[in-house]
Amino acid sequence: MEQLAMFGGEKAKTVPYSTGKRFDGNELKYLQEALEQNTLFYWSGSKVKEMNKKFAAMCGMEYCMATSSGTAAIHTALGAVGVTEGDEVITAPVTDMGSIIGILYQNAIPVFADIDPHTYNMDPKSIESKISDKTKAILVVHLAGNPADMDEIMAIAKKHNIKVVEDCAQSYMTYYKGQLVGTFGDIGCFSLNEFKHISAGDGGMCVTNDFALYEKALRFADKNYTRLEGGGTGRNISYIAPNYRMNELTGAVGLAQLERVEWICAQRRAYGDKLTEAIKNIKGLYPHEVREGNTSSYWFYMFRLDEDVLGVDTDTFVQALNAEGVPCGRGYTAHCVYEYDLFKNKSAYPGTHAPFDSPYYGKEIDYPSGLCPVAEEVLQTSIRISVNEFYSEQDLQETIHAIEKVANYYLSQK
Numbered sequence: 001m002e003q004l005a006m007f008g009g010e011k012a013k014t015v016p017y018s019t020g021k022r023f024d025g026n027e028l029k030y031l032q033e034a035l036e037q038n039t040l041f042y043w044s045g046s047k048v049k050e051m052n053k054k055f056a057a058m059c060g061m062e063y064c065m066a067t068s069s070g071t072a073a074i075h076t077a078l079g080a081v082g083v084t085e086g087d088e089v090i091t092a093p094v095t096d097m098g099s100i101i102g103i104l105y106q107n108a109i110p111v112f113a114d115i116d117p118h119t120y121n122m123d124p125k126s127i128e129s130k131i132s133d134k135t136k137a138i139l140v141v142h143l144a145g146n147p148a149d150m151d152e153i154m155a156i157a158k159k160h161n162i163k164v165v166e167d168c169a170q171s172y173m174t175y176y177k178g179q180l181v182g183t184f185g186d187i188g189c190f191s192l193n194e195f196k197h198i199s200a201g202d203g204g205m206c207v208t209n210d211f212a213l214y215e216k217a218l219r220f221a222d223k224n225y226t227r228l229e230g231g232g233t234g235r236n237i238s239y240i241a242p243n244y245r246m247n248e249l250t251g252a253v254g255l256a257q258l259e260r261v262e263w264i265c266a267q268r269r270a271y272g273d274k275l276t277e278a279i280k281n282i283k284g285l286y287p288h289e290v291r292e293g294n295t296s297s298y299w300f301y302m303f304r305l306d307e308d309v310l311g312v313d314t315d316t317f318v319q320a321l322n323a324e325g326v327p328c329g330r331g332y333t334a335h336c337v338y339e340y341d342l343f344k345n346k347s348a349y350p351g352t353h354a355p356f357d358s359p360y361y362g363k364e365i366d367y368p369s370g371l372c373p374v375a376e377e378v379l380q381t382s383i384r385i386s387v388n389e390f391y392s393e394q395d396l397q398e399t400i401h402a403i404e405k406v407a408n409y410y411l412s413q414k
């Protein structure tokens with residue numbers, strides 16, 4: 001039995017994880033071209049336009065519009081599909097606040113569906129159980145590069161005549177039964193923030209096949225101004241909309257990043273799938289499940305522990321892995337989104353309980369602990385390790401070795 005590094009043994013990880021340059025493609029060239037245009041405005045320059053065109057083509061969608069962030073893309077999509085004060089939007093309890101912010105800024109009410117214990121995506125049965133006469137939309141989060149159950153979710157949406165917005169911020173080149181996520185619902189949203197598969201510093205994208213939604217999204221992200229030809233005077237404002245425009249510099253970097261997105265996702269897919277192959281037979285461990293027929297681009301990899309079988313708690317397992325030289329942490333976020341003070345205190349806006357007490361809503365809603373028991377359990381008993389396109393075969397093998405070593409140690413202690 002190998003001695004754990006935590007108790008003075010050799011570390012499983014013998015070299016630092018490999019790194020690489022993220023911005024050494026055409027970024028500089030396109031940035032220079034953008035500056036030479038003498039305009040950085042998306043409607044006058046060519047970079048954001050080209051980015052939209054290429055992104056739409058990559059997704060096989062008709063229309064694409066760039067925004068200043070993923071949060072902005074989701075808010076824009078919700079605004080475009082008509083989410084407004086008093087509506088409910090069903091979404092995931094394990095996600096980034098960027099999924100939730102747009103719902104609250106529309107003065108709508110987030111309603112949380114529980115998740116699957118092994119894919120960590122929204123459970124269609126739970127979604128359906130949360131539908132009410134107030135439900136306007138489902139905001140599907142494809143967590144960590146892994147697709148949600150889109151057949152079931154689209155069938156529910158159709159049956160109840162509700163809109164579907166897909167949050168693909170963590171899920172580039174993610175296929176559900178051979179079809180890219182972001183192309184199932186009314187609008188698909190992506191993020192180009194620093195930590196995503198591709199980065200333009202910040203930025204977001206919305207894709208749709210519906211021209212009317214495209215037009216609404218364009219207006220929503222641009223102060224409700226109309227710039228499309230034949231769009232009227234353009235400045236007769238009938239409802240409030242923010243400025244979420246992408247600028248030409250962001251577009252230039254985004255365009256260059258798009259040229260490598262397939263490679264990045266292929267590397268990550270291979271890494272994550274091999275990790276699963278290697279750990280799936282270890283007693284007491286459950287790999288990050290990708291359903292048959294789907295693919296994941298693993299924004300992160302999160303496996304679960306059966307603490308009783310292994311005879312160790314998740315925090316100790318994390319400590320042991322860290323000591324082996326594998327950086328990791330428990331859960332993705334520490335808590336479900338609804339466990340934040342914002343929801344406990346209903347304090348989205350300082351000094352008020354809006355939108356939760358809106359007369360347009362007219363219902364009581366609470367967010368107690370235990371609301372989504374599977375999600376809470378997942379965050380207590382899962383370990384997230386990072387995946388990166390630059391990681392080497394040695395990184396993979398040493399990571400696998402570390403996980404096996406820690407698991408086997410605790411299994412042998414029972």
Ligand SMILES: Cc1ncc(COP(=O)(O)O)c(C=O)c1O
Pocket residue numbers: 069070071072074095096097098099141167169170191192193202203204
């Ligand atoms: C699932 C999810 N949705 C939305 C967002 C928001 O994206 P951005 O940070 O670009 O606003 C993120 C980013 O962390 C995310 O992971």
